[in-house]
Amino acid sequence: AQSVSQHNHHVILSEAASLELGCNYSYGGTVNLFWYVQYPGQHLQLLLKYFSGDPLVKGIKGFEAEFIKSKFSFNLRKPSVQWSDTAEYFCASWRGTDSWGKLQFGAGTQVVVTP
Amino acid sequence: GAGVSQSPSNKVTEKGKDVELRCDPISGHTALYWYRQSLGQGLEFLIYFQGNSAPDKSGLPSDRFSAERTGGSVSTLTIQRTQQEDSAVYLCASSLVWVRGETQYFGPGTRLLVL
Numbered sequence: 448a449q450s451v452s453q454h455n456h457h458v459i460l461s462e463a464a465s466l467e468l469g470c471n472y473s474y475g476g477t478v479n480l481f482w483y484v485q486y487p488g489q490h491l492q493l494l495l496k497y498f499s500g501d502p503l504v505k506g507i508k509g510f511e512a513e514f515i516k517s518k519f520s521f522n523l524r525k526p527s528v529q530w531s532d533t534a535e536y537f538c539a540s541w542r543g544t545d546s547w548g549k550l551q552f553g554a555g556t557q558v559v560v561t562p
Numbered sequence: 563g564a565g566v567s568q569s570p571s572n573k574v575t576e577k578g579k580d581v582e583l584r585c586d587p588i589s590g591h592t593a594l595y596w597y598r599q600s601l602g603q604g605l606e607f608l609i610y611f612q613g614n615s616a617p618d619k620s621g622l623p624s625d626r627f628s629a630e631r632t633g634g635s636v637s638t639l640t641i642q643r644t645q646q647e648d649s650a651v652y653l654c655a656s657s658l659v660w661v662r663g664e665t666q667y668f669g670p671g672t673r674l675l676v677l
Contacts, residue, residue, distance in 0.1 A: 549595075551607065
């Protein structure tokens with residue numbers, strides 16, 4: 448069965464530090480990968496997604512992620528975080544085909560950025 | 563106009579009672595999804611609708627859970643004879659169409675507490 452695993456449950460870092468959140472998926476078929484973010488008190492929203500083509504995907508707010516097929520990974524990165532990046536981050540993978548499917552989410556990583 | 567809305571925002575109920583959770587998707591979105599987020603867990607997929615039809619109900623945790631969608635718009639998730647383990651945040655999402663990789667837009671969730 449497919450699963451999505453996120454390496455860290457909690458990350459604490461200072462402003463201006465670099466951030467990298469790990470995500471691995473186990474499904475071996477066609478892959479669509481997503482990072483969603485939930486800021487405190489707000490809805491889940493899409494940061495970026497990989498569908499096909501360039502494995503380096505750029506998203507909103509300076510985030511990017513790299514799809515490495517050989518490692519089954521889709522790690523999220525940001526070179527310099529801000530206090531406003533404090534949030535919970537979820538990696539997700541589309542499991543299915545063109546005629547059925549669902550998003551499968553990882554357990555999430557809580558990121559706290561200190562001033 | 564606005565995003566996905568859900569009601570109630572919070573629900574406290576006694577074990578054994580039935581509850582109904584409502585989701586209003588973004589106008590014009592044909593696909594609708596229900597997820598459950600338990601404390602410390604990721605998002606668990608429950609069910610999705612293409613129009614009024616739910617092709618895959620296998621994600622519903624038990625036969626106490628049911629969902630319907632009428633008029634291709636509003637959806638209700640019903641939990642009968644609630645149990646304490648049903649306590650969670652129930653999230654609804656919608657997307658313009660149901661295709662692989664389509665961005666899902668999430669609502670604020672309904673926080674359910676079963677005493």
